[in-house]
Amino acid sequence: MTTATVLGAVLGGGLVGCGNAEVPRSARPAAADSASAAAHAPVRTPSSAPPATKRPPTLAPGPDGLTSVFKRGPQHAEKVVAFTFDADMTADEGPRAAAGEHFDNPELIALLRRLKVPATVFMTGRWAEEYPSQARSIGTDPLFEIGNHSYSHYAFTSPCYGLPTMGTDEIRGEVERTFGAIRKTGARNVVPYFRFPGGCYDNASLRALAPEKVTAVQWDVVSGDAFATDADAVAEQVLAGVKPGSLVVMHCTRSAAPVTDQAVGRVVPELRKRGYRFVKVSELMAG
Numbered sequence: 001m002t003t004a005t006v007l008g009a010v011l012g013g014g015l016v017g018c019g020n021a022e023v024p025r026s027a028r029p030a031a032a033d034s035a036s037a038a039a040h041a042p043v044r045t046p047s048s049a050p051p052a053t054k055r056p057p058t059l060a061p062g063p064d065g066l067t068s069v070f071k072r073g074p075q076h077a078e079k080v081v082a083f084t085f086d087a088d089m090t091a092d093e094g095p096r097a098a099a100g101e102h103f104d105n106p107e108l109i110a111l112l113r114r115l116k117v118p119a120t121v122f123m124t125g126r127w128a129e130e131y132p133s134q135a136r137s138i139g140t141d142p143l144f145e146i147g148n149h150s151y152s153h154y155a156f157t158s159p160c161y162g163l164p165t166m167g168t169d170e171i172r173g174e175v176e177r178t179f180g181a182i183r184k185t186g187a188r189n190v191v192p193y194f195r196f197p198g199g200c201y202d203n204a205s206l207r208a209l210a211p212e213k214v215t216a217v218q219w220d221v222v223s224g225d226a227f228a229t230d231a232d233a234v235a236e237q238v239l240a241g242v243k244p245g246s247l248v249v250m251h252c253t254r255s256a257a258p259v260t261d262q263a264v265g266r267v268v269p270e271l272r273k274r275g276y277r278f279v280k281v282s283e284l285m286a287g
């Protein structure tokens with residue numbers, strides 16, 4: 001198979017059902033501001049504090065210390081829905097980007113801004129390195145927050161839609177390298193959330209991830225936007241799947257998801273008509 005075919009299989013395959021971990025629902029209260037805040041600094045009320053200093057909610061580790069997995073908000077919740085977009089670029093795709101392939105999707109980001117739809121973007125470190133000004137723009141806009149989607153986009157467990165697999169001893173390095181690459185762009189709205197490449201994980205990867213103190217974020221609605229050519233079909237799939245508290249997975253890359261912005265343009269007004277409000281994952285997780 002060609003690389004494109006393999007990636008097609010990777011991204012186009014049904015991404016649901018990879019996980020098997022329990023999902024603790026108890027939200028950990030936001031940590032108090034660290035003592036490193038200067039004692040003489042002016043006292044801020046929460047409402048006047050800049051957004052970047054607000055600590056997003058995370059889920060407490062499971063009873064055996066494994067990283068917790070968040071898949072959707074409470075089902076009894078009000079009509080809220082979180083859109084997530086994976087900004088995929090694999091470690092070995094640099095030459096393809098140099099040859100003119102677009103792993104970004106600035107039109108999608110512009111559309112979300114026009115429609116005022118908040119979103120969580122799960123970015124690979126390699127994507128942030130390739131598109132630093134876009135990463136900074138997304139990561140300094142309060143409409144968005146950026147989560148970690150690994151550096152290389154290789155699988156954290158096997159099998160995973162044909163993705164090359166990394167060792168569990170490489171997991172922490174991948175996560176830290178990615179947070180470093182994202183922050184290096186100047187992005188500030190970076191949240192301690194991690195999305196596994198391909199959505200594939202097991203207890204070993206959750207255990208290896210635990211020291212990073214991130215919450216793993218999956219989804220309950222697959223948009224089917226990977227390698228889709230029919231925006232209406234993607235829109236229909238999302239509209240059929242969304243329930244109160246849903247978390248939708250889509251992509252922010254023209255290369256692998258060329259009709260996502262068209263689909264979003266159709267889905268957003270319809271969901272609003274149905275009474276839905278769009279939130280970021282951090283708000284969904286806060287409950």
Ligand SMILES: [Zn+2]
Binds near residue numbers: 086087153197
């Ligand atoms: Zn991905």
